[in-house]
Amino acid sequence: MEMPVPDKGVLSRKAQIVARLRTALPADAVIDATAETLAYECDALTAYRCPPMAVVLPRTTQEVSAALSICHEEEVPVVPRASGTSLSGGALPTADCVILGTSRLTDVLETDYDNRFIRVQTGRTNLSVSGAVEENDFFYAPDPSSQLACAIAGNIAMNSGGAHCLKYGVTTNNLMGVTLVLMDGTVVELGGAHLDAGGLDLLGVICGSEGQLGVVTEATLRILRKPEGARPILMGFDSNEIAGACVADIIKAGIMPVAIEFMDRPILELVEDFAKAGYPDCEALLIVEVEGSDDECDAQLARIKDIANRHNPVELREAADEDQAARIWLGRKSAFGAVGRVADYICLDGTIPIAELPNVLTGMRSLSEKYGLKVGNVFHAGDGNLHPLIMFDANKPGDLELCEAMGADILRLCVDLGGCLSGEHGVGVEKRDLMLDQFTHDDLEAQMQVKDVFDPKWLLNPAKVFPLSLTLSRREARQ
Numbered sequence: 001m002e003m004p005v006p007d008k009g010v011l012s013r014k015a016q017i018v019a020r021l022r023t024a025l026p027a028d029a030v031i032d033a034t035a036e037t038l039a040y041e042c043d044a045l046t047a048y049r050c051p052p053m054a055v056v057l058p059r060t061t062q063e064v065s066a067a068l069s070i071c072h073e074e075e076v077p078v079v080p081r082a083s084g085t086s087l088s089g090g091a092l093p094t095a096d097c098v099i100l101g102t103s104r105l106t107d108v109l110e111t112d113y114d115n116r117f118i119r120v121q122t123g124r125t126n127l128s129v130s131g132a133v134e135e136n137d138f139f140y141a142p143d144p145s146s147q148l149a150c151a152i153a154g155n156i157a158m159n160s161g162g163a164h165c166l167k168y169g170v171t172t173n174n175l176m177g178v179t180l181v182l183m184d185g186t187v188v189e190l191g192g193a194h195l196d197a198g199g200l201d202l203l204g205v206i207c208g209s210e211g212q213l214g215v216v217t218e219a220t221l222r223i224l225r226k227p228e229g230a231r232p233i234l235m236g237f238d239s240n241e242i243a244g245a246c247v248a249d250i251i252k253a254g255i256m257p258v259a260i261e262f263m264d265r266p267i268l269e270l271v272e273d274f275a276k277a278g279y280p281d282c283e284a285l286l287i288v289e290v291e292g293s294d295d296e297c298d299a300q301l302a303r304i305k306d307i308a309n310r311h312n313p314v315e316l317r318e319a320a321d322e323d324q325a326a327r328i329w330l331g332r333k334s335a336f337g338a339v340g341r342v343a344d345y346i347c348l349d350g351t352i353p354i355a356e357l358p359n360v361l362t363g364m365r366s367l368s369e370k371y372g373l374k375v376g377n378v379f380h381a382g383d384g385n386l387h388p389l390i391m392f393d394a395n396k397p398g399d400l401e402l403c404e405a406m407g408a409d410i411l412r413l414c415v416d417l418g419g420c421l422s423g424e425h426g427v428g429v430e431k432r433d434l435m436l437d438q439f440t441h442d443d444l445e446a447q448m449q450v451k452d453v454f455d456p457k458w459l460l461n462p463a464k465v466f467p468l469s470l471t472l473s474r475r476e477a478r479q
């Protein structure tokens with residue numbers, strides 16, 4: 001994976017730039033010692049690493065604005081970083097950049113139950129947003145599996161989703177407003193404590209923009225009343241294709257579970273070894289969860305079981321109580337850890353139209369044979385968001401490159417089937433050079449013109465999202 005050559009002019013002015021940042025921010029908010037900047041060298045896409053030139057850790061919107069305005073004047077690239085759990089290398093530094101970390105922006109600023117919103121600083125973790133309102137029986141719906149660690153800032157930048165987004169939508173459907181600091185330090189308010197806003201939908205442009213357009217420091221989020229109850233059912237099937245067809249039939253029937261999660265045999269074997277969740281011996285397993293009163297859950301589950309029975313399941317197991325529900329979810333929640341215990345892996349993220357699920361799973365099996373690498377599937381099947389995990393050996397020369405080539409072919413397959421390169425993990429550096437498989441030059445030029453407006457010097461989050469070859473002239477214009 002290629003990255004741009006660091007700007008020697010910026011590197012030679014490091015001492016001056018750091019000194020200016022120290023005059024504007026508290027002493028402990030600027031880090032430039034190599035031993036300490038190393039901690040920021042990668043995010044969760046650990047295959048790529050590069051320590052930044054310096055790190056700033058502001059506590060307020062005003063401090064973010066001051067840091068950005070200095071970097072703008074000094075023409076220093078800035079990489080916004082929240083909790084660093086990006087799986088697409090979205091927060092990967094360049095050697096000449098300042099990392100702008102939002103981990104100290106954690107306050108709850110306002111909670112309004114009558115109008116069902118909470119306003120927070122965006123370094124606050126996803127789970128602790130629900131934590132702040134649970135006493136009053138409310139919650140924040142988007143629930144990435146990383147929700148204990150990942151922050152609202154990263155969720156907004158990546159338009160993150162999660163298991164329960166089938167019913168509640170992803171971040172963009174639960175975001176009402178943001179405070180955004182532009183690269184030159186200007187503070188902008190978009191949206192607010194009400195639905196929609198006059199004029200162009202700029203909030204929609206910001207959500208999912210991967211730190212390319214500005215730094216989000218505060219967010220107004222929709223909160224919802226907790227449902228009366230929830231009940232999962234586990235279903236084992238003889239093949240991936242049959243499980244895929246069952247998912248398509250549930251959606252086609254107009255039923256709206258909160259979650260439909262999918263795991264295939266390679267994942268199930270590792271998960272059983274690790275979590276001992278007691279899953280059945282089968283090729284593919286679905287966990288379907290419904291919500292509501294007992295009667296509502298019974299009625300939805302009856303229809304779902306009826307559909308599943310038409311696909312001859314190996315086992316159908318409905319949770320009778322909270323303990324059994326937790327056991328059903330245990331394996332799914334341990335899946336990434338179970339794989340990480342035995343192999344290096346890259347977690348892909350693409351979407352497909354739901355009816356193509358059987359086809360994409362068959363195609364993936366052929367690619368696994370072609371490349372000789374094991375692939376396991378664990379994903380949000382209800383909304384067609386795939387997470388194939390390709391396993392490889394980082395110590396074996398050439399294995400990472402093989403893994404990357406296979407990953408690219410899987411994502412091309414998603415695009416060929418009418419889907420998209422990115423579901424919820426963003427493009428980052430991982431899929432940057434595949435963007436031309438999905439978009440024409442003209443499409444990408446139009447997208448880059450949006451960045452021209454927000455960040456004319458192209459300083460924010462360099463070398464992400466857009467293929468390097470297309471951004472060269474814009475980057476050269478700066479130097």
Ligand SMILES: Cc1cc2nc3c(=O)[nH]c(=O)nc-3n(C[C@H](O)[C@H](O)[C@H](O)COP(=O)(O)OP(=O)(O)OC[C@H]3O[C@@H](n4cnc5c(N)ncnc54)[C@H](O)[C@@H]3O)c2cc1C
Pocket residue numbers: 043044079080081082083084085086087089090091102122143144145146149150151152153154155156157158159160161162163210211212214215216217336424425426461
């Ligand atoms: C085990 C595991 C499970 C995961 N499961 C899911 C899942 O179920 N669903 C899902 O969607 N994702 C998942 N992810 C991916 C990841 O957690 C999400 O992309 C998450 O939203 C990243 O949040 P973060 O706070 O860690 O952001 P970071 O990794 O720090 O940054 C992510 C992106 O946001 C930008 N950014 C950070 N802060 C700001 C800011 N203040 N303003 C503007 N841009 C900013 C960064 O530049 C970067 O491009 C998972 C990751 C792991 C490791």
